[in-house]
Amino acid sequence: MGDRERDRGEFSAFVQRRQHRLLRAAYLIVGDERLAEDLLQNALIKLADRWPRVREGNPEAYLRTTLYRDAVSWWRRHRRERLVAAPPEPPAGADPADRVTLRLLFAQALAALTAKQRAVLVLRYFEDRSEREAAEILGVSVGTVKSQTSAALRRIVELSPDLAAAVGRD
Incomplete structure (x- = not known):
């Protein structure tokens, strides 16, 4: 297996393990499902481009930083907010x-x-x-x-x- 194939496999495994939680965080920040998906996808593209350099460090920290900074940049470009009514998960154990x-x-x-x-x-x-x-x-x-x-x-x-x-x- 070549370096590119190994990198691709490691990156895919990384994304599969973390994508749900990262998407949920993106959604909670922007309040819009489609925008959250777009922000996460763009952050994943940036991570994929740099995967060989960041995989040994902390790729999740790199991805989260990219995600949050991209969200802030989007807000600065689009001051008008679009929110949906879907709330986050409820506290466990409540009636x-x-x-x-x-x-x-x-x-x-x-x-x-x-x-x-x-x-x-x-x-x-x-x-x-x-x-x-x-x-x-x-x-x-x-x-x-x-x-x-x-x-x-x-x-x-x-x-x-x-x-x-x-x-x-x-």
């Missing part, structure tokens, strides 16, 4: 009726946030990234991550006081 209500409240509140606020929340809470990591990925300062996180959580509670416990602001 089904309460979970549906919580999902709807959260989706409405999330849709009202700015793109940067959504990105920061996804990185910090869905991706479980540190403030420093989120700042590096988004190309902003740690202070910006802190202020955007605080503003986003405050706004979520303002929009839906029932979410105060879910976001730790009760």
